[in-house]
Amino acid sequence: xxSPEEAAxxxxxxxxxxxxxxxxxFAACELGVFDLLSEAPEPLGSAAVAAHLGTCPRxxxxxxxxxxxxxxxxxxxxxxxxxxxxxxxxxxxLVRASPKCQGNMVxxxxxxxxxCWGHLAQAVRDGKNQYRKAFGVPSDDxxxxxxxxxxxxxxxxxxxxxxxxxxxxxxxxxxxxxxxRLICDVGGGSGALAKQCAARYPRCxxxxxxxxDVVRTAKEHFPIPEEExxxxxxxxxxxxxxxxxxDLYILARVLHDWSDERCSxxxxxxxRACRPGGGVLVIESLLDAxxxxxxxxxxxxxxxxxxxxxxxxxxxxxxxxLAPAGFRAVQCRATGGLYDAILARR
Ligand SMILES: C[S@@+](CC[C@H](N)C(=O)[O-])C[C@H]1O[C@@H](n2cnc3c(N)ncnc32)[C@H](O)[C@@H]1O
Numbered sequence: 001x002x003s004p005e006e007a008a009x010x011x012x013x014x015x016x017x018x019x020x021x022x023x024x025x026f027a028a029c030e031l032g033v034f035d036l037l038s039e040a041p042e043p044l045g046s047a048a049v050a051a052h053l054g055t056c057p058r059x060x061x062x063x064x065x066x067x068x069x070x071x072x073x074x075x076x077x078x079x080x081x082x083x084x085x086x087x088x089x090x091x092x093x094l095v096r097a098s099p100k101c102q103g104n105m106v107x108x109x110x111x112x113x114x115x116c117w118g119h120l121a122q123a124v125r126d127g128k129n130q131y132r133k134a135f136g137v138p139s140d141d142x143x144x145x146x147x148x149x150x151x152x153x154x155x156x157x158x159x160x161x162x163x164x165x166x167x168x169x170x171x172x173x174x175x176x177x178x179x180x181r182l183i184c185d186v187g188g189g190s191g192a193l194a195k196q197c198a199a200r201y202p203r204c205x206x207x208x209x210x211x212x213d214v215v216r217t218a219k220e221h222f223p224i225p226e227e228e229x230x231x232x233x234x235x236x237x238x239x240x241x242x243x244x245x246x247d248l249y250i251l252a253r254v255l256h257d258w259s260d261e262r263c264s265x266x267x268x269x270x271x272r273a274c275r276p277g278g279g280v281l282v283i284e285s286l287l288d289a290x291x292x293x294x295x296x297x298x299x300x301x302x303x304x305x306x307x308x309x310x311x312x313x314x315x316x317x318x319x320x321x322l323a324p325a326g327f328r329a330v331q332c333r334a335t336g337g338l339y340d341a342i343l344a345r346r
Contacts, residue, residue, distance in 0.1 A: 153213065319342075
């Protein structure tokens with residue numbers, strides 16, 4: 001039995017060391033540990049892993065054993081040697097060949113998000129995202145900073161795509177969308193959610209609306225199969241250019257990037273473009289009514305502070321943006337997953 005003081009110290013240590021846990025995962029992904037072990041015909045010892053990866057044997061062994069404690073790897077002894085293989089978790093979410101692999105998101109978090117979080121205190125002081133401090137790029141135009149190179153744009157789009165391989169089903173099934181035949185995914189990025197939407201609702205057509213650079217990158221790196229004629233791309237600026245006509249506008253992880261003023265402006269533009277009887281589906285991670293949880297969404301909200309101009313919001317805060325823009329009958333559905341859905345009617 002530990003005293004309350006000891007328990008508090010243990011909790012404090014867990015928090016102070018939390019970044020080390022992330023770094024173990026980031027490094028193992030970056031080095032290709034999980035892919036190597038999934039492709040190997042049998043479990044590998046740490047010397048064999050080091051030889052394949054061209055890494056230092058001591059560092060490799062320390063990394064592998066820590067991955068075991070984190071349940072990212074399993075270890076067993078064969079012929080007196082410790083050999084490692086993937087766990088269910090890493091096989092499902094960290095091996096590139098898995099349809100649910102989150103590897104691009106992990107790399108994006110490691111290479112970009114983590115560096116912005118290094119300036120969290122500064123972000124709390126000045127209320128600004130931290131691209132200037134982390135990467136030396138000005139952030140006067142948010143998405144110019146986010147897409148500061150072609151490689152960064154591709155990684156960001158790949159990372160965002162990964163999440164929908166797990167969370168796409170629950171958010172698209174939160175409401176029956178079968179009555180909406182013409183759908184526009186506003187700020188739809190690579191088209192990952194549009195593809196799932198088209199697969200789930202066979203009678204709909206989906207237009208992905210995004211900036212010209214993103215549409216070009218999507219066509220080059222995330223091609224839609226030729227036989228899939230129900231998905232198309234449309235390029236423009238959603239704050240200024242005409243929006244495609246639709247029955248349903250999807251806004252997935254878009255409003256959380258922006259201030260209330262910018263969100264109101266965008267929602268008003270969508271309301272004007274929306275066909276009568278149509279609606280808007282907002283997909284975001286919802287805060288509890290009092291804003292004090294869930295912890296993951298609070299952390300996402302701080303992430304919006306260091307990486308964007310926005311924040312995560314409560315259902316009431318989304319309703320307060322939707323109603324003045326002319327949307328009614330606002331319904332919220334928590335999915336139990338990372339992302340939730342709000343449907344509102346024009
Ligand atoms: C956080 S991402 C979300 C992407 C996608 N909806 C998803 O959930 O994976 C925000 C998207 O909004 C797009 N975007 C940002 N500003 C835009 C603008 N002014 N006009 C059109 N698209 C914009 C970005 O390019 C990006 O694809």
